[in-house]
Amino acid sequence: xxxxxxxxxxxxMKETLLRFERMVTTNEQAFFDLETxxxxxxxxxxxxxxxxxxxxxxxxxxxxxxxxxxxxxKVQLHANRGEHDLAMxxxxxxxxxxxxxxxxxxxxxxxxxxxxxxxxxxEVLENxxxxxxxxxxxxxxxxxxxxxWGKYEEAILNYKRSLxxxxxxxxxxxxxxxxxxxxxxxxxxxxxxxxxxxxxxxSHHAWYNLGIAFSKLERYEDAVNAYEYATLVKDDFAxxxxxxxxxxxxxxxxxxxxxxxxxxxxxxxxxxxxCCCLGTCYEKLGEYETAVKYYRQTxxxxxxxxxxxxxxxxxxxxxxxxxxxxGFLRKAIQITELNPDYWLALAETEFxxxxxxxxxxxxxxxxEIEPSNPDIWLKWSHVLFEQGNYARACDLLQAAIDDMPExxxxxxxxxxxxxxxxxxxxxxxNMEVALTLDxxxxxxLFDFFPDLEKQKALYRxxxxxxxxx
Numbered sequence: 001x002x003x004x005x006x007x008x009x010x011x012x013m014k015e016t017l018l019r020f021e022r023m024v025t026t027n028e029q030a031f032f033d034l035e036t037x038x039x040x041x042x043x044x045x046x047x048x049x050x051x052x053x054x055x056x057x058x059x060x061x062x063x064x065x066x067x068x069x070x071x072x073x074k075v076q077l078h079a080n081r082g083e084h085d086l087a088m089x090x091x092x093x094x095x096x097x098x099x100x101x102x103x104x105x106x107x108x109x110x111x112x113x114x115x116x117x118x119x120x121x122x123e124v125l126e127n128x129x130x131x132x133x134x135x136x137x138x139x140x141x142x143x144x145x146x147x148x149w150g151k152y153e154e155a156i157l158n159y160k161r162s163l164x165x166x167x168x169x170x171x172x173x174x175x176x177x178x179x180x181x182x183x184x185x186x187x188x189x190x191x192x193x194x195x196x197x198x199x200x201x202x203s204h205h206a207w208y209n210l211g212i213a214f215s216k217l218e219r220y221e222d223a224v225n226a227y228e229y230a231t232l233v234k235d236d237f238a239x240x241x242x243x244x245x246x247x248x249x250x251x252x253x254x255x256x257x258x259x260x261x262x263x264x265x266x267x268x269x270x271x272x273x274x275c276c277c278l279g280t281c282y283e284k285l286g287e288y289e290t291a292v293k294y295y296r297q298t299x300x301x302x303x304x305x306x307x308x309x310x311x312x313x314x315x316x317x318x319x320x321x322x323x324x325x326x327g328f329l330r331k332a333i334q335i336t337e338l339n340p341d342y343w344l345a346l347a348e349t350e351f352x353x354x355x356x357x358x359x360x361x362x363x364x365x366x367x368e369i370e371p372s373n374p375d376i377w378l379k380w381s382h383v384l385f386e387q388g389n390y391a392r393a394c395d396l397l398q399a400a401i402d403d404m405p406e407x408x409x410x411x412x413x414x415x416x417x418x419x420x421x422x423x424x425x426x427x428x429x430n431m432e433v434a435l436t437l438d439x440x441x442x443x444x445l446f447d448f449f450p451d452l453e454k455q456k457a458l459y460r461x462x463x464x465x466x467x468x469x
Contacts (some may be wrong), residue, residue, distance in 0.1 A: 008331060016040065024055055034064045052082055057321050066097045068104075071156045075107055084115045102132060109141060118149040143175060152179045159193075167200055172208040181216050189213070204234035211243060215250075223247040238267040249277065254284045272302040280309050288315040304336040310342055313349070322352045340370035344379060359383060374400065374407045381413065388404035390421035408438035416448045428461070435465050 001314045005369045016032075020040050023030045032040070037060030044053035054077050071094040078087040088111055104318050125142045128147050128264040129135055143158035161175035162169050193213050196206040230240040235261035245260035250281045253265035261278040265271075281292035292315045296306030313329035316322075329346040336342065347362035370376065377400035384393035397414045404410060411434035418427035436443060442462055446455055 004430055011242070012266075013039070013043070017043065020056065021052075024052075032060070032063075034060065034067055034070075037064065038067070038069045038073075041070060045073065045076065047427055050077055053077055068094060068098050068101065070108060071097075072103065075111070079111055079114060087111050088115075094267055100131070100179065100258065106141070109145065113145055113148050118145050121145045133164075136162045136169045136172065140172045140175075143172065143179075147175065147179060152183045155179050155182070156185075163196065167196060170205055173205055174212070177212050179319075180213075186213050186216055202233050204230045204237050204240065207233060208237070208240050208243070211240070211247070215247060216244065218250070219232055220247045220250045224251070233302055236267050238264045241267065246275060247324065248280065249284075251283075254281050257281050258285075270297060270301060272298050272305045272308065275301065276305060276307050276311065279308070282310060283315055283318075288318050291315050304335055304338070307331045309335065310345065311340075313342075313345055317345070317349055317352070320347055323336075325349045326353060337367050340373060340376065341365040343369065344376055348379060349385075352427060371403060372405075374404055374409055378409060378413055381417070385417055385420070388416050393417050394421070406437060408434045408441050409444070411437065412441060416445060419449075431461065432465060435462065439466070 011388040017040065019030055020032070022028065033271060035054060040056040041060065043052050044050075044056060051350055054071070055071055057074045057077060060067065061074065064070065069070045075087045075090050075094075078084070078090065082423060091104055091108050093109065095101070098104060105128055108124050109121045112118070114126070122142060122145055125145065128138050132138060139158045139162035143155045143162060146152070146155035146158060153298040156176060159172045159179065162172040163176070166172075174196055177186070180189050190210075192215060193206075193210040197203070197210055207226050207230035211223045211230060214220070214223035214226055224244060227240045227244040227247060231237055232246065234240070241260045245257045245264065248254070248257035248260060258278065258281040261274055262282060264274050265278070268274075275294045275298040277287035279298060280289045282291035282294060292302070292312060295308050295315065298305050298311070302308075309328050309332035313325045313327075313332060316328060318327035326346060326349045329342055329349060331338070332339070332342045333346065343362045343366035347359045347366060348358075350362055360380075362381075363376065363383070366373075366376045367380065377397060380387070381393040381400075382407050384390075384396065394414060394417050397410055401410050401414065403408070411430045415427045415431040415434065418424070418430065431445075445458055449458060451457055
């Protein structure tokens, strides 16, 4: 019976919309009651068809000029068009018809924020504090306004007031962590987060946000503990399982991360972000075929999820399927052109295919986007080195060294290239600089000299340096 009623309602709405559109097109007269006008307007707003929504709203207000829903819909439509002054005028008229309505006040706050009139927004909200019982939402809105204003200390104060009134205001917890992170006060507020947990040890939100704070501070072991408590309190808390997976990823515990992501999917279904993270897990574990499955699911759910296409490119590269890999990487670049990792991966793939010019163009693009990334220069120079072009490889590294004189890896690699080209004196100078900057990183030298005799010679030079020091 319920299914029949649902079907009938759908048919009635479809018929109503057709009647309305026919009326607009032919100017024929038709009568709709207030509820129908409200539903038609809401339908078109949800669909993003602002013009039809505006027409429905105007026609409805002609017949029902005091309808609060239609007045507020018209405010929203003017705001969507950037017509904030007109929106405010309608709100003032609505306030005359419906004095003291809280929803009107909230919309005034929203429009004032859009117009950058933060003081007016704060004034409206502070007046609301005297009129409503649930003050946590008002304090939260005051915090949001201060945050939009760039006054983070005041925002933090009001988010705390919101949480004092309602510890379970999830939005206030999240925005508080964000503001504390912005002003560099997360670490100094860890005691505050522990106090929240002490106030209610069975608040999964409190444990979860303690985990968020630890995650932002890169204290992933502590974050794991906090998220685990959150999942113990609420065993179907999908977001906590997802963040637990992220913490394990940062700790390079990929099997543990995989378990948490699979649990998150079990609880809330397949979302692009979770599928993509799970794909990365399998990729890190060397299970490329399974990783491909989850990356494919990611881009099926959202074909604009660039990390999914990038993951497919990396996996197909690892599987030696270079042409397919290049196609996926280009797709990722189409979506997010200014990601240096995508260009770097494409450069290496193009070189494997044999497209040397395309490879160099991609290396150049990566370096242009992120010139301070030594990995780009090391990989680019290595391609030249593999071609036997030692002089150009050295020139490229020298340009990188000029910009990043503290990067030991650049000097070690320069020494490698100079040894291969027979320039031993310069190689020794660069090796000494590298050893001074990061002695332990010298092990990378042996990767380039499989010959045992050369390894012994390098070891003697390194030992002489160590003894001198």
